[in-house]
Amino acid sequence: MHRETVENVAFRAGYLAILTFMLLPLAVVVATSFEASGQLLFPPENYSLVHYRTFFEETTWLSAFDNSLLVGTGTTVVATTLGVTAAFGHELDDGRTGQLLAPLVLVPLLIPPIILGISMRVYFVRAGLNASFLSIILAHTLWATPLVYFVMRSVFSRFDWQLLDAAKDLGAGPIQSFAYAVLPNVKHGIFVGALLAFIVSLQEFVMALFLSSHSTETIPVVAWTALRQSLDPMVSVVSTFLILISIVAIVAATVATNLEWLSKQLS
Amino acid sequence: MSGTHSSLPAPIARVWEPLRERSRSKRALLLMAPLLVFELLLFVAPFLILLRISLTSGSQDLRYAAGTWSLEGYAEVLSSGVLQDAILYSFKLGLIATGITVSIAVFYAYAIWRAEGAIKSALLFSVILPLLTTLVVKTYAFRPLLSPTGTVNDLLLSLNLVSEPIQFVPGTIGVIVGQVYIVLPYAVLAIYSVLSTMDWGIVEAARDLGASRPRSVLEIVVPQAMPGIIVATVISFAWSVGAYAAPGLLASQRVPFAIEVEKRLLSNLQWEIATAYAVIMLLLMAASIGVLTVTLNRFGGEFEYA
Structure with a gap:
């Protein structure tokens, strides 16, 4: 065979193998949720929806879903507000405060969540916020804000600032000019940032594990506790729902922007 | 105002x-x-x-003795073989997982960059979907796949590649596979975002001048993608060294730092030791991330982006 053909075949086989590796565990999760028996088998031997029925009857999972939704919404609101205002401020003036802000926001992402979890647990016990929803929301905000902040920095850097000056020249106040000149141009970016914040909160579990009590457990925390005891198809059912939510989020973000832009923002 | x-x-x-x-x-x-x-x-x-x-001293009935000053916690960490062993194991996992992750990520990011249309979308989707799925879910799926009675072992046995099932999970191999899976999407996207701003013409020029395709990638693409590779390395390393989920679900007896520190904090209630342990770990991590960044910067130095 010609050398180029061999290279082409090897190249294609390489990336298809990685593609399989990336999607296989998710396929296992979805497939095992349809297993009829109480064991986690792949591929399943008998298919049934029995675990889906149990899911809707079990209050532990449903209340965990509510908790996750509450924490996710709280995180989205706080992280988006903090991230958007700070990115906007940084864009207006990249003086030394701005240079201080970027690394300060970034560093928590590199510290093992277990250490953040420990330090916040100690901190919240002292502050009397232990095991409240607020403590989990604040912890998740620490991780979600950098994403919103960097997405918004890149959005604002493409924004035409003359529009803001024009709005001011025409007599608009600061809030009015932001609402009418800036917001319509950056709303897709804000939407994607908010979506990322929500997903980060929905999926995070190490900090949540350290900060939650029985009544504030989120889905990943319940799933983790369940998994440490036994491998149960119920976890697959819950995970299938989580994967579905992620797919919906990707589609929504793709409609708002496009897949390539989204990929660049996530890094 | x-x-x-x-x-x-x-x-x-x-x-x-x-x-x-x-x-x-x-x-x-x-x-x-x-x-x-x-x-x-x-x-x-x-x-x-x-x-x-x-910096406090330990206490018999409390988590720590408030208001005291002492280096007991640090002394305990520096003299305890178990604690140091866990740190060593963490760094070993971190280095291996980072090496594998970054090599695969460079290749995959390059494939995404060169792909077009539906294939490009499929490859990007395969990166973003796991990225947005919780660690817990991503990791436990490897248990039915890699356990001695799992899918991979069945496959190896039926192909007569091995005579006895291999125990990947629970074990170090399982932890590494799980950890690579967790950090790979971030690494791929970090490298891809740099590649996508690169001019394909330079690579073509190298090939016109007679460079083979693997050589053109190694000598042109990799140095140019170095800022992305550095980000990918730092992220993979930081997250693998501090990993909690993959070892928690896939490890056997040997445990890394994250599991050990949790034990000291929650079961043993030795807060001064747990916190001293965390501080030492952070210092070691910061130092190694510094060394990694400086080393990698040398390779990409000539092509530094403005």
């Missing part, structure tokens, strides 16, 4: 004034202030408290 700062409490005014002098506009500072305050309250302050507790 001038009236507001005179009414500020004295400690706040002390912090505010120097910040205000350094910024060109007060409005910009006001917009950045909420995030700054948030980071100080929820990141810097808890961390300082952690540092303070690591």
Whole structure:
């Protein structure tokens, strides 16, 4: 065979193998949720929806879903507000405060969540916020804000600032000019940032594990506790729902922007 | 607006004034202030408290003896074989997982960059979907796949590649596979975002000048993608060294730092040891990330982006 053909075949086989590796565990999760028996088998031997029925009857999972939704919404609101205002401020003036802000926001992402979890647990016990929803929301905000902040920095850097000056020249106040000149141009970016914040909160579990009590457990925390005891198809059912939510989020973000832009923002 | 700062409490005014002098506009500072305050309250302050507790002495009936000063925690970490063993194991996992992750990520990011249309979308989708799926879910799926009675072993046995099932899970191989799976999407995207700004013409020029395709990638693409590779390495390393989920679900007897520190904090209630342990770990991590970054920077130095 010609050398180029061999290279082409090897190249294609390489990336298809990685593609399989990336999607296989998710396929296992979805497939095992349809297993009829109480064991986690792949591929399943008998298919049934029995675990889906149990899911809707079990209050532990449903209340965990509510908790996750509450924490996710709280995180989205706080992280988006903090991230958007700070990115906007940084864009207006990249003086030394701005240079201080970027690394300060970034560093928590590199510290093992277990250490953040420990330090916040100690901190919240002292502050009397232990095991409240607020403590989990604040912890998740620490991780979600950098994403919103960097997405918004890149959005604002493409924004035409003359529009803001024009709005001011025409007599608009600061809030009015932001609402009418800036917001319509950056709303897709804000939407994607908010979506990322929500997903980060929905999926995070190490900090949540350290900060939650029985009544504030989120889905990943319940799933983790369940998994440490036994491998149960119920976890697959819950995970299938989580994967579905992620797919919906990707589609929504793709409609708002496009897949390539989204990929660049996530890094 | 001038009236507001005179009414500020004295400690706040002390912090505010120097910040205000350094910024060109007060409005910009006001917009950045909420995030700054948030980071100080929820990141810097808890961390300082952690540092303070690591300097207290142990207590029989409490988690730590408040108000005391002592280096007992650090002495315990430096003399305990179990604790040091866990750190060594963490760094071993971190280095292996990072090496594998970054090599695969360079290749995959390159494939995405060169792909077009539906294939490109499929490859990007395969990166983003696992990225947005919780660690817990991603990791436990490897148990039915890699256990001695699992799918991979069935396949190996039926192909007669092995005579007995291999125990990947629970074990170190399982932890590494799981950890690579967790960090790979981030690494791929970090490299891809740099590649996508690169000019394909340079690679073509190298090939016209007679470079083979693997050589053109190694000598042109990799150095140019170095800023992305550095980010990918730092992220993979930091997250693998501190990994909690993959070892928690897939490890056997040997446990890394994250599991050990949790044990000291929750089961043994030795907060001064747990916090000292965390501080030492962070220092070691910061040092190794520094070394990694400097080393990698040398390879990409000539092509540094502005």
